[in-house]
Amino acid sequence: MHNFDFVKPATIADAVKALAKDGAQALSGGQTLIPTMKQRLAEPDVLVSLTGIAEMKGVCPSAEGLAVGAATTHSVVARDAAKPYPALAALAAGIGDPAVRNRGTVGGSLANNDPAACYPAGVLGSGATVVTNKRKIAADDYFQGMFTTALEDGEIITQVLFPVPQKAAYMKFNQPASRFALTGVFVAKFADHVRVAVTGASEGGVFRWKEAEAALGKDFSAKAVEGLTVPAKGMLSDLHGTAAYRANLVKVLTARAVSACA
Numbered sequence: 001m002h003n004f005d006f007v008k009p010a011t012i013a014d015a016v017k018a019l020a021k022d023g024a025q026a027l028s029g030g031q032t033l034i035p036t037m038k039q040r041l042a043e044p045d046v047l048v049s050l051t052g053i054a055e056m057k058g059v060c061p062s063a064e065g066l067a068v069g070a071a072t073t074h075s076v077v078a079r080d081a082a083k084p085y086p087a088l089a090a091l092a093a094g095i096g097d098p099a100v101r102n103r104g105t106v107g108g109s110l111a112n113n114d115p116a117a118c119y120p121a122g123v124l125g126s127g128a129t130v131v132t133n134k135r136k137i138a139a140d141d142y143f144q145g146m147f148t149t150a151l152e153d154g155e156i157i158t159q160v161l162f163p164v165p166q167k168a169a170y171m172k173f174n175q176p177a178s179r180f181a182l183t184g185v186f187v188a189k190f191a192d193h194v195r196v197a198v199t200g201a202s203e204g205g206v207f208r209w210k211e212a213e214a215a216l217g218k219d220f221s222a223k224a225v226e227g228l229t230v231p232a233k234g235m236l237s238d239l240h241g242t243a244a245y246r247a248n249l250v251k252v253l254t255a256r257a258v259s260a261c262a
Contacts, residue, residue, distance in 0.1 A: 001037050008049040012056065012158055016133050018048045019154050026050055026156055028071060028108030031100055050107065056158055059084075064129065065164035070107025070157040077106060087168035091122045091186065094172065096179050107157040113205060115146045115236070116180040120206035122170060125186030125197030129161040136161075146205045165190045167220075169260035171253040172200070175240055182240055183249035185209075187257040189220055196254055201246040203234050212254050221262075222255040 007024075009015040019026055023045030027033060036042045050056060056071035059080035066085050068077060078093035078101065095101055095118050109119040110130060123130070123139050130137045132155045142150050151157070165188040172184030181200035188195045194216040196209045215224040230250045235243035 002040065002043045004037075004044055005046045006049065007046060008052045010052050010054070012053060012133055012156070015048055015050055015053060015156060016154060018046070019156065021046060024048050026111070028111070029073065029100075029104035031096070031104045031108065032112050032114065033108075050156065051105075056107070062161055064161040066162040068106055068160045068162065070110075070159055071105050072107075074101040074104050074106070085162060085164050085168075087165075087170055087186070087188070088122055088126070088162065091118050091170040094118065094170075094174075094179070100179075106160060110142075110160070111149065111151060111157055113143060113147050113149050114180070115202070115205045116175070116178075116182070116184075116200040118170070118172065118181055118184055118199060121181070121184050121186040121197040121199035123160060123162075123197075124206050124208060125170075125188045125195050126162045126165065126168070127188070127190075127195055128163065130157055131159045131161060132157055140208075143206050146203065148205070163190070165195075167261040169257040171257040171260065173249050173253065183246050183253060185250060185253040185257050187216070187254060187261060189216070189261060193217055194220065198250050198254075201235055201250055203236055209250060209254065216258065220258065222259045225251060225255050225258070 007018050025044035027047045027049045050071050057069040074092040074095045078089050081089040128139050130142045168188040170186045172181040175182045183201045184199045186197045194213050196212045199206045230247040232243040232247040235246045237243040
């Protein structure tokens with residue numbers, strides 16, 4: 001790991017100012033960035049920690065439903081969202097191991113947008129809004145491909161606004177070593193529509209399975225997805241599972257999530 005300076009601002013404004021300097025990199029939970037730096041694949045001159053910004057932490061009610069600060073750790077979401085949004089809390093509780101859950105943050109996960117991360121499915125499946133220091137970004141516009149988001153240089157996530165559905169559930173098939181999602185599906189049923197978001201399966205990152213959404217909108221039951229098929233084309237294929245295997249998991253996990261909602 002190369003030498004670097006460390007800054008821990010107390011306000012969003014100070015963080016934005018620090019990140020405007022050449023060679024500065026935001027640090028939230030550091031679950032991806034620090035290992036990357038250890039391998040010398042990233043060499044920031046300055047790390048700007050976002051963990052000291054109080055206004056970016058916590059889970060609380062909002063006009064949209066539930067507001068989660070970007071610097072909130074997974075363990076806090078698992079604890080404090082348990083009553084207002086059980087499915088989101090369960091998703092957070094299943095991320096990594098205790099060490100990861102006590103360091104990793106919502107904002108860090110979303111900014112990194114790992115194709116096998118859990119939070120992108122929860123955010124896209126909920127139809128949430130990603131709030132930054134500059135604007136609000138709808139989940140459908142935020143995720144733009146593997147490790148790619150709508151964030152601009154110097155823009156940081158400050159909080160995420162979650163509508164709370166009538167019913168929701170997240171099901172994932174763990175990669176045993178990392179506990180990342182080999183495939184994960186978040187299903188959310190609202191009064192007038194259903195959203196189904198899939199992570200860990202596609203070469204393009206998290207996506208909505210709109211065919212399942214249409215079917216579940218007419219009949220919210222596991223049987224509604226039995227006749228559907230997920231094309232293997234465009235799915236990830238590696239030593240953990242073929243594209244066809246992942247495509248089948250999407251269907252299986254969607255049915256399980258719907259059943260869990262009941």
